[in-house]
Amino acid sequence: MKLKYLFLPIALIFVISCDPNDEDYEFVQVATPQLMSKSAFRSSVEVAVPQNIEEAGKIYAYKDYIFVNDVNKGVHIIDNSNPESPQAIKYINIPGNEDISVKDDFLYADSATDLVVFDLSDINNVSIVERLEDVFEVYDYNIPIEAQAIDYGNYNYENDIIVGWTITTERRKKQSDDRMIDVVFDGALANSAESVTGTGGSLARFQIVDNYLYAVGYNQMAIFNIQNLAEPTLSGTQYAGWSIETMFQAEGYLYLGSTNGMYIYNLDNPSSPEYVSEFTHWEGCDPVVVDGDYAYLTLRGGNECGQLESILEVIDISDKSYPTLAARHQLENPYGLGIKENMLFVCDGTSGLKLFDKTNPLNITMVKTFENIQSKDVIPLENSLLMIGDNTLYQYKYLDDGVELISSYSLN
Numbered sequence: 001m002k003l004k005y006l007f008l009p010i011a012l013i014f015v016i017s018c019d020p021n022d023e024d025y026e027f028v029q030v031a032t033p034q035l036m037s038k039s040a041f042r043s044s045v046e047v048a049v050p051q052n053i054e055e056a057g058k059i060y061a062y063k064d065y066i067f068v069n070d071v072n073k074g075v076h077i078i079d080n081s082n083p084e085s086p087q088a089i090k091y092i093n094i095p096g097n098e099d100i101s102v103k104d105d106f107l108y109a110d111s112a113t114d115l116v117v118f119d120l121s122d123i124n125n126v127s128i129v130e131r132l133e134d135v136f137e138v139y140d141y142n143i144p145i146e147a148q149a150i151d152y153g154n155y156n157y158e159n160d161i162i163v164g165w166t167i168t169t170e171r172r173k174k175q176s177d178d179r180m181i182d183v184v185f186d187g188a189l190a191n192s193a194e195s196v197t198g199t200g201g202s203l204a205r206f207q208i209v210d211n212y213l214y215a216v217g218y219n220q221m222a223i224f225n226i227q228n229l230a231e232p233t234l235s236g237t238q239y240a241g242w243s244i245e246t247m248f249q250a251e252g253y254l255y256l257g258s259t260n261g262m263y264i265y266n267l268d269n270p271s272s273p274e275y276v277s278e279f280t281h282w283e284g285c286d287p288v289v290v291d292g293d294y295a296y297l298t299l300r301g302g303n304e305c306g307q308l309e310s311i312l313e314v315i316d317i318s319d320k321s322y323p324t325l326a327a328r329h330q331l332e333n334p335y336g337l338g339i340k341e342n343m344l345f346v347c348d349g350t351s352g353l354k355l356f357d358k359t360n361p362l363n364i365t366m367v368k369t370f371e372n373i374q375s376k377d378v379i380p381l382e383n384s385l386l387m388i389g390d391n392t393l394y395q396y397k398y399l400d401d402g403v404e405l406i407s408s409y410s411l412n
Contacts, residue, residue: 028172031147033155034164036095038113041161042133044095045116047126050076050088053411056391061379062102062198065123066386066393068411072096072142075109076411077123083384083395086409090126092118096161101206101213102198106229108206108213110136112161115215115224117232135222135234136215201377201388202287202336207249212270216244216256223271235271241278246287253320255295257288262297264320279315279323286313287377291339293318294326294361298334298346310334312346314361327362336377338385340398345385347375353387355402368402 053076057069064081074097077090096112106129107118117130141162143150149172155162197208207214213224213232221240226232246257254273256263261280265273279295288297295315312334314327333349344356344364353370374390385396385403391411396403 025171025173027169029146029148030151030168030170030172031144031149031165032151032153032168033141033162034166035155035160036163038133038159038161041095041112041163042114042131044093045111045128046093047128048091048093051091053391056376056388056411058099058201058203059377059379059386059388059393060100060102060198060200060204061381061386062120063196067100067102067107067198068388068393069097069100072098075100075107077126078393078409079123080395084407086393086395086407088411089123092126095163099200099204099206099215101200101204101208103208103226104195104197104229106226108208108224108226108232110206110215112136115222115232115234117230119230129230130232132224132232132234135224135237136217137220137237199379199381201379202248202289202338203246203377205245205247207247207254209249209254209267210270214247214249214254214273216240216247218244220244221256221265221273223273225271238272240265248288248290250290253290255288255290257286257297259286262286262288262295262315262323264317264323266320277321277323279325287336289337289339290317291358294358295323296337296339296344296358298331298337300334300349312337312356314364327364329356329364335375338378338380340380340385343380343402345378345380345387347377347387347389349376350374353378 053070055071057071060067066078066080068076074094075092079087079089094109094111097109100107100109105121107120109116113134113136115132115135119127119129144165205216211227213226215222220237222237223235224232225235241256241258241263243259244256248255252267254265261278263278264276266276267273286297286299288295295317297313299311310331310333312329312331315323316326317323331348332351335347335349337346342359344358346354348354352373353375355368356364357367358364375387376389379386387394393409395406397406
C-alpha cells in the first residue's frame with residue numbers, strides 16, 4: 001500500500017520541472033545587508049596601537065606623517081620623519097571610512113553617514129573632538145560586484161548602518177532585459193600664524209580650500225565650514241553630478257571625476273560652489289588632476305565602470321566653460337596620477353608606475369616605466385614622491401630625468 005505513495009512526490013517533481021512557465025524564472029545572486037545599529041557603530045571609533053592593514057585604500061600626507069586608509073575600516077598613521085625607514089605609530093579604527101583631510105592638526109574623516117574630527121596636536125594622544133551625525137545622506141554601501149539584486153530586508157536608514165553583505169542564490173521571476181537594479185534604499189538619497197593643510201592623492205573625495213571642507217559622494221557635495229577647526233558646521237549639500245568618484249582643487253575651482261566625465265565648479269562663493277561646465281566621455285573609472293590650462297584624466301576599462309579601453313586623456317580647460325579633448329594616450333590598467341613640474345606620474349595598475357614628460361601637453365612622451373610593481377595612487381610632494389600599491393608604500397626622490405627609490409614599506 002505504501003509503495004504507490006512514493007510515486008506522488010516523483011510525479012510532482014516531474015510536473016514542476018516540466019512547467020511551461022519555468023522559463024519565466026531564473027537563478028539570481030541576491031545581496032542582503034549585514035546591519036549594525038548606529039549607536040554601536042559610533043561607539044566603535046577608537047585609537048589603537050599599529051596593526052597590519054587589510055586592504056590599502058587612499059594615502060594622505062601631512063607634515064612628517066603619512067596616513068593610509070584601510071578600506072572602510074580606519075586610518076593607519078605612519079611616522080615618515082625618516083623616509084628611508086618609515087614607522088607605523090597609530091591606528092584609528094573608523095568604521096565606514098574612505099577619506100580624510102587634515103588642517104592645522106585637525107583630522108576630518110568620514111564614517112559612513114558621519115563626519116568625525118580628531119585632534120592630532122599630540123600625536124601620542126590622538127583624540128576625537130567632534131562628530132557631526134548624518135551629514136552624508138549617501139555613503140558607499142560597497143555592494144558586491146557579483147550582486148544581481150538587492151534585498152534590503154529590515155534595513156532602517158534612520159537607525160542602521162550597512163557593514164557588510166551576505167550573498168545567496170535565489171530563484172526569482174525574470175525581469176525585462178532593460179531593467180535597472182535598484183541598489184539604493186528608498187530614502188537614502190534624500191587659525192595659526194601659518195596654516196598647514198595636508199595633501200591627498202588623485203583618488204581623494206575630500207578637499208580643504210581655505211576655511212571650507214568639500215566632500216563628494218555618488219551624486220552629492222557636502223560643504224563644511226571649518227573656520228572653527230574643532231567644531232565644523234555643515235553649510236549645506238547640493239547636487240554634484242552623476243556617479244562622482246574623485247575631486248581635485250586648483251586655483252579656485254573644483255574638478256570632479258565621474259564615471260562619465262569631469263565636472264567643473266568655481267569657488268567664487270565658497271559656501272556654495274557653482275557649476276561651470278562638464279566634459280563628457282564614455283563610461284570609465286576616472287580620477288583627474290589639473291595643471292595650468294590642462295586637466296589629465298585616466299579611464300580604466302575592463303571592469304564594472306563600463307568601458308573596454310584604458311586611456312589617458314588630456315583636456316584643454318583654458319576656457320573653463322568649454323573644456324575640450326586635446327589628446328588621448330593608450331594605457332593598460334590606470335588608477336591614480338599626479339604632477340610635479342613637467343613630469344606626469346601615472347599609476348598603471350599591474351603595469352607599474354609610468355613617467356611622462358608633459359612639457360608639451362599636446363604631445364606627452366613616456367620617459368620611464370617602473371615595472372614589476374603594482375601602483376594605485378601617487379602624491380607628488382615638494383621633495384619626494386609617495387606611491388601606494390599592493391599594500392606597499394613606496395617613496396622616491398626626484399632626479400633630473402625621473403625618480404629613484406628611497407624605500408618600500410610593507411603595510412602587512
